[in-house]
Structures are given as C-alpha cells and as structure tokens.
Amino acid sequence: MRPTPLSRLASVATLLLMMLADRPAHAQTTAKSAPTAADWAALAKLPDFTGVWEIGLGGGGGGRGRGAPPQGPSLTPTAAAKRKELQSLGREDNQTANCLPPGMPGIMGQPYPMEFLLTPGKVTIVIEAYTQVRHIYTDGRALPEDPDLKFHGTSVGRWEGNTLVVDSIGFSPLTELVANVPHGDKMRVRERFTLTGPDTMSIETTVTDPDVLTAPFTTTRVLQRHRSWTIAEYVCQENNRNFVDEKGKAGIRLDDPSGSPRK
C-alpha cells in the first residue's frame, strides 16, 4: 500500500515521540545521547581552559612545579619499609627510561605542555610527554565499582563553581605513587583545576591510599598558559638511547650513531 500523506505524518510523529521518550529527564549529556546545541552553548559559561599549558619556570623536572610543599608523603610502616628495601637496591632509574609512560600521578608533572579540550560531558587532557591522553567524564556518571587497572586510572569530573574537580581510581601496578613507593589497590587521586589569573592555572592534587599513606598527600602545581604554542609530537621510541635494566641499572647506548634516524 502506498503511504498517504497522513500516514507519513503519523510515522514521523511516532518517531519523534520515541526520540523524545529516549531522552533523559534532565537534559544531561551522556555518551548515550547526542549533545544538543544547548549542551555546546553551556561550555561557553565554563572557565576558559583553552590554549596550551606548561608547568612554570624551569619545567619542574618531572616532579612538581612551583608551590609544591617540600615534604614527601607520610607512609605507613609497611610502605616505609618497602621504600627502604627498594632504595637499598640502588635502582638508578625506572621504566620511563625505556619509554614506558609514567602514568598517574607523575604524568601531570612533566616539563612538557598539555592541552584541555572541553566537549559536552567530557574533558580531554592531551599531554605532550609520551603522547598521552586522559579522558575525564563530566556527564554525571559514577566511578566504576571494579575498574580495569590503567596507567591513568578511570576519571570522572564535575564543576564546583570555577574549579574542575576530578576523581580517579584504578591504577596500573606499573605506576608509582612517588619514586620507590608502589601504590595500593585503593589509591585515589583528586585533582582541583582552577584558573588563578589570566594565564595561570593551579592544579591541587591530593592522593589518598589507605594501604600506603597515613595522611592525604597534597601537592600543588602552577601552570602557565602559552596561547601561541601548539602540542608537539613526542614519540619516545624515535631515538631513545637511554635504558634501564632489570636490576635498575641505568645506561646509554652510544653505539652506531650513523644508525640514528637523521643520517
């Protein structure tokens, strides 16, 4: 039977009703529904995180930028004993010398820039060092009960006024809390990202870990915005001549310079 104009209209109306019924009660964006024009427009009301950001003067050398407290984490007796044991092994370096990315929380302290991308329901952090990406879901979802263990864990975020608050759990055992301090299964990282000036951002990072820390371990980094910069490529395996062996002995391959990429 050929559809009449009326039956066509009825089909369209039914389809529209189905689509409307499928939308969540609150117009909150989730991965299950396409963002609306209003969702995109709402981003304009958030603090301006655009541009490329780097830890202030001197780079911070992989630990922290200015403003970090000098004291280290307060360890449980077990974790302190473990650190002492690992230190006694005389490890000169860790697997980042072999190009394994540091994971959280160390990846946020590199002397390389990062960029924040705000889209409906999500903040993406593009990190130049080791070409890493963090995915932070701001669509209201909860953290998973039993997450797979990842270098950056699993992250959700929310806006508290002008501060982006990010909670992360579920970290790979290949990452460390700080040098020679392996984290426990229950490590949790809370980060507070706040603009503190026209081109400055503060990131306050608080690590809790009941198996390893006797008190929350908080550090603060200050980032500087560089509007004219772009994120550059960083392929660690391109020409990596550093290495660390199984015993933690660090070395350098000086052999065959003509074999390196740029002849």
Next chain:
Amino acid sequence: MRTLTLALVTVTLVAAGAREVVAHHSFAPFNMESEKTISGTIKKFDWTNPHTWIWLDVTNDKGVVETWGIEGMSPNYLGRRGWTKNSLKPGDKVSIVVRPMRDGSPGGMFVRATLADGRELRQSGQAVD
C-alpha cells in the same frame, strides 16, 4: 615516575647553580659533579625525541678522530627556547661543555656550546611564546 629525576635535578640545581632538566631519565650515567670541554666538528645533529643527540668528531690525544655522543633536551623543549633543527649543522666547528659519562665512554650530557662565531647555545632559560 620522574621523582628520582626531580631529586637529581634538585641536587644539580644546588650543585651547579643552573637549571638542568632532563625529563625522561635519571642522570645516573653521567658524572654530574664534573665538566669537560670538548672541541671538534659536528658530524650530525639528531633533532629527535626523547632527546637531541649531537655527534661531534673530536681528535683525541693520539691524533685519532673519535665521535662523541652528547645528549640534550628534546626538540620539543629546546624548540620553545630558541633552538631549531639547524642550530648545529654538520661541519660546524664547536666547543661543547658536557657532564661526561661515568664509564669513560665518549659521551656526555650537554651543558653549553660555543660556536666558531662566538654564538653560545644553552638549554635552560625562559620559554619563548
């Protein structure tokens, strides 16, 4: 984690009174308390990650040409501080201060270079916007 590097950077900052940042690995292979000046001719300049490498032909005490490998910060880091891939060219005569390898191999960590025209190259310094 680069905390080990940080500790070493901190020690270095105090010891050398200068900013030296190597992001990717520890300073363990280098003698950070020592500086050595080597002079020669640029064979090749690797503008590569995670580190730049200067290959410098140096005539040793016995009159034999030896190629030194000198590790510097990455092109990403240096490129934001005034360097380019052409900062050093094959054939350039240059004098380079390094922190030498502990094991005596012909290599070291870059501290600063002086070119024949007097131009000086350093790694530290304020990032350029």
